[in-house]
Amino acid sequence: MDYAKEFLEKIHEDLLKTRMLEEKLVETYAEGKVPGHIHSGVGQEASYVGVLATRKPGDYFKIGHRVIAATCILGNPLDSFFGECLAKKTGNAGGRGGVNHTGRLQDGVLGMSGTLGCDAGISVGAALTIEANGTDNVSYFFVGDGAANRGPVSEAMTLAADWKLPVVFVCINNGYGISTPTTFSSPVPNVLADRAVGYGMPSVVVDGTDVLAAYEAAKKMVEYTRAGNGPSVIECKCYRWRGHFEGDQCPYRDGTVTEQEIAERDCLKNFEQVLADSGVMTAEQFAKMRADFDQEMNESIERTLVAPEMTADEIYDYLYV
Amino acid sequence: MKVTYAKAIGDALKEEMRRDSKILLFGEDVAEFGNIFGITRGMLEEFGPKRIRNTPITETAIIGSAIGAAETGLRPVAELMYTDFTTVCFAEIFHCVAKWRYMHGPEYKLPLVIRAASGSSNGAGSEHSNCVESLFMHAPGLTIITPSCAYDAKGLLKSAIRSDNPVLFCEPKLLYQSKQEVDEAEYESDYTIPIGLADVKREGTDVTLVAVGLMVPRALEAAEKLAAEGISVEVIDPRTIAPLDKDTIFASIRKTHRAAIVEESNKTSGIGAEFAAMFQEELYDELDGPVARIAALDVPMPYNIPMEHYSIPDVERICATIRGMF
Structure with a gap:
């Protein structure tokens, strides 16, 4: 492989941590410790990690509701992440926002609208700042195949194209919007990439469960956008392993397909196989990293469980500056 | 100038x-x-x-x-x-x-x-x-x-x-x-007006008329007419609807003991609805009568101009409502 060892190790670390965080959220939710609902991104991590491997300091990120653990690889400390998910004062919004609103502005995380797609223009606005500062940074907008159909996404793409701003529109196409398959919801197989031409944007479609393929595809678009050519589109094809939310038994889809997807397109397992086969890392290293990070997460959750919650006298805090 | x-x-x-x-x-x-x-x-x-x-x-x-x-x-x-x-x-x-x-x-x-x-x-x-x-x-x-x-x-x-x-x-x-x-x-000069500060546009002693936007000049005209009839109207422009300068408005109502609100938008669930509810909740003992809401009729704005004008409060409607409070 023509990659530096450090680069591959970093991708692996991001992929492993994102997977383990998403799994830990499922576990924590099952234990009744998450007050709201989670939308597990288990199985979709490589789409985020591959695309985000193109990032550099000063970039901005609008993360989607699935694979919220992506904010952690961007710098969000575990105590802040779990704090917000578990509605504690240690969360970035002190438990006012919740699972869809984790992350820190200082890491470039712009925030997310729970009304999916309403935040599309926000990525365009961050790109205005990038342009004003004259850097070659980009603003990443992650959206699922469901919200990609929404008007605000179309309007944001139109505006970003008209203003020729550095926005990279990333569609994580996992095949389903709650119970609705993209074969029904989208007139074209590639929900956002096939429409990119209508906005004058180049696009790539890639297997979002292959982290290096996602990186390579994203790199083409991100380089194009960093060079000042305007916005671009990346569509990562993956599969939603779990239900829309925990408890969704997915009666609307063929379970054997899900089993096959999990068996054959496990982005972490497949990447670790590649790393082991090429002698970059060993199974022992993977195991040690797992054990270490699991302990790190458990310690953070222990702290979070005993952390204070906001009180009635703080309920108006953050409403006005 | x-x-x-x-x-x-x-x-x-x-x-x-x-x-x-x-x-x-x-x-x-x-x-x-x-x-x-x-x-x-x-x-x-x-x-x-x-x-x-x-x-x-x-x-x-x-x-x-x-x-x-x-x-x-x-x-x-x-x-x-x-x-x-x-x-x-x-x-x-x-x-x-x-x-x-x-x-x-x-x-x-x-x-x-x-x-x-x-x-x-x-x-x-x-x-x-x-x-x-x-x-x-x-x-x-x-x-x-x-x-x-x-x-x-x-x-x-x-x-x-x-x-x-x-x-x-x-x-x-x-x-x-x-x-x-x-x-x-x-x-x-580089003057600014603070957010959250109402302005008493005309002082009066008999009734507090809270007027918003386009209704402020109409309220002032109505106050002038009513003064000739012996009704002294205090016209307050909140300027900032939210956050609201309750201090200025409440001080006026404590003085006049009567309150009306005039706005250009529809009456139902309008600005006046909220203000009237707030006045009766917080100043019930100060009020000598019901709070009056003067607002646009509850219709989509008609394209026909005479009917458009009819639907929005004018000076006459403001005067008539205020007279009815005494």
Whole structure:
């Protein structure tokens, strides 16, 4: 492989941590410790990690509701992440926002609208700042195949194209919007990439469960956008392993397909196989990293469980500056 | 000197943009065309295409990009042309603008202003004549300002632009060409008017009339007429609908013991509905009679101009309502 060892190790670390965080959220939710609902991104991590491997300091990120653990690889400390998910004062919004609103502005995380797609223009606005500062940074907008159909996404793409701003529109196409398959919801197989031409944007479609393929595809678009050519589109094809939310038994889809997807397109397992086969890392290293990070997460959750919650006298805090 | 409301808005924008290079203005037809009411004419030439930016008809993205620009260090002024168009980007304002900092934490400040022309304008019809303040009073976190004269418009718009909170700034379009005599030295000075401060536009002793936007000059005219009949009306312009200067309004009601509200929007669930509820909850013992709501009829604004005028409170309707309180 023509990659530096450090680069591959970093991708692996991001992929492993994102997977383990998403799994830990499922576990924590099952234990009744998450007050709201989670939308597990288990199985979709490589789409985020591959695309985000193109990032550099000063970039901005609008993360989607699935694979919220992506904010952690961007710098969000575990105590802040779990704090917000578990509605504690240690969360970035002190438990006012919740699972869809984790992350820190200082890491470039712009925030997310729970009304999916309403935040599309926000990525365009961050790109205005990038342009004003004259850097070659980009603003990443992650959206699922469901919200990609929404008007605000179309309007944001139109505006970003008209203003020729550095926005990279990333569609994580996992095949389903709650119970609705993209074969029904989208007139074209590639929900956002096939429409990119209508906005004058180049696009790539890639297997979002292959982290290096996602990186390579994203790199083409991100380089194009960093060079000042305007916005671009990346569509990562993956599969939603779990239900829309925990408890969704997915009666609307063929379970054997899900089993096959999990068996054959496990982005972490497949990447670790590649790393082991090429002698970059060993199974022992993977195991040690797992054990270490699991302990790190458990310690953070222990702290979070005993952390204070906001009180009635703080309920108006953050409403006005 | 005499200055129009429209010029005051334009002057505030220009003065602020000269002061702070982080401020930019964008919206539909604001650049070469200078906005459909001429408010931003000449600004493209002065500030250039990076700071005065046309947009396509993409209201959700106009609001969204204002949020993204504001939280990352710019101070955007987003123009929506008509306040009616807030309804096509309602979620972006109601959910995102108003709640962003609350949902994401104190780092996420939104120093942005949403400007739009508000209210009736002689035949603009049902979808270009609305006042939307009451829709957004239901969104905690949003500052809502509706100035009623040129002097206030300039001072309040400057404060709105300098505020680190998001502001919805409504400009009653029938006021755009209204002229006001102002002290030239003061007008040219860098004065501002604080957000959240009401103004007693006329002192009186018998009844407190809270008037908003276009209704302020009508309330003052009504007060003049009623004075001749022996009814002394105190006219208060809240200027900032949210947060509301309850101190000034309540002090007036404690003095007059009667209260009325006049607004240009529909009566049901309007500004007056909220204010009247607040007055009876908090000042019940001070009131000598029911709080009166003077508002537009509960119909979509008719295109027919005589019926448009009929549906909106005029001086006669204000006078008749106030007389009925005694």
